[in-house]
Amino acid sequence: MTKQELFNNIKKKKSFLCIGLDTDIKKIPVHFLEEEDPIYAFNVKIIDATAKYCVAYKPNAAFYESMGIKGVIALEKTIEYIRTKYPDQFIILDAKRGDIGNTSEMYAASAFEHLKANAVTVAPYMGEDSVTPFLKYPNKWVILLALTSNKGSNDFQLTADANGERLFEKVLKKSQEWATDEQLMFVVGATQGEMFADIRKYAPSHFLLVPGVGAQGGSLEEVVKYGMNDQCGLLVNSSRAIIYADDSLDFAFAAAEEAKKVQQEMAVYLNRLID
């Protein structure tokens, strides 16, 4: 999917919501445990209930890997389900991968050839040759960690060099030597509030993947205020607050209601942008 196609979907659906499929066997409604593949069965219901309110899904690899083979099968089937039934959804494999060149090539093959995701999250620590193998796939995206939503983001990402340039700024600048905003996005946590203004100094036109609204406590209003650009430039993710909105038989209805609520707030912000 190209950047323009993504923006078109955002305008059409009046949403820049990404739903995180952090599906945990311990948290899904118990009646799914009777299913042959409870994780996949749950995901299908969530996806069918929420697809009209979002433009992206983000399965979190860790949750599937923790279940071994069964989990990996559920992940493959989930992505395939989204791809075939909702081909306009942008599918992000949230995996935080990154290794030396010949190994990143393998991770890229896994994400793009095997799973056929549109994008994969990548950790920048190992530098250029750990990232560029993911960029060899036309119209596939790297979403590079810049400033994350968690407490530990303070440990290294904010470290300033002798010129006052912080590590996340260095990541934003350096990585633009490797790809354009047609293939590169950045992860910036919603909990970072006003830091979005700093991010936009270095990456005015890039899409940002923004986790941390919802369970982690970030504010959508602040993210929009400081982070939105003239092509929206935001994919705001919510995982737990939507997919576990309710654990009764009404879970899918509750997830849809929660997604709709976020989408309606987003529609207001988008209307301002488009007006």
Place this chain on the structure above:
Amino acid sequence: MTKQELFNNIKKKKSFLCIGLDTDIKKIPVHFLEEEDPIYAFNVKIIDATAKYCVAYKPNAAFYESMGIKGVIALEKTIEYIRTKYPDQFIILDAKRGDIGNTSEMYAASAFEHLKANAVTVAPYMGEDSVTPFLKYPNKWVILLALTSNKGSNDFQLTADANGERLFEKVLKKSQEWATDEQLMFVVGATQGEMFADIRKYAPSHFLLVPGVGAQGGSLEEVVKYGMNDQCGLLVNSSRAIIYADDSLDFAFAAAEEAKKVQQEMAVYLNRLID
């Protein structure tokens, strides 16, 4: 496995060699393609041929993931094979994982509960709460990226702050607030040569996992000169140079010969240490 047990194995086998199982279906001898599970069948032959010369195996998750379900099955079976047949081998899942706390918990469950590896490689970019979930497992290890073997290690890892402290040094220091050398190792590339002396300033007693000898061109002699401590403190990895030493029917013999050659060089260094 504890640090003392690992050192005992090193002394017993006169080896601190780790063999990287970067098994690639395109590189294994063609007769394996007739096997039901070529990757696993190849690994078994390599492991049986080399186990006496090494103290650790390091399957590289990317190579298995790139093959989807089949690859993940081969990975599980490979680790199980090493665990049961060679229980004194230290098994490192090379996966470069790391995410927000609740997600790192899932990666830790995958590495330690499901796959039952002894150690997992972790990327430090997201800081403390992305690393500590892996430390909740007694006698299981985090091997944190510090200074990697690839060219891209220059992009961010060497960036100095206003006090001249480089990012990899910050990682070495900060992470020691989270764990002791009984649970924490660091990745330092063999290609980094004299930098090992700098590493040892900050991490004198830790084990270092050292990739980059062999195909990547690092020198074992330099690594030992600057990196060895009084409990050895080194696990030197070789992947391609051993497992693909030959692609004929003699591949296992060639791998054993190559591993033996490295082990014999290591024995000389260890004898100096123990004398």
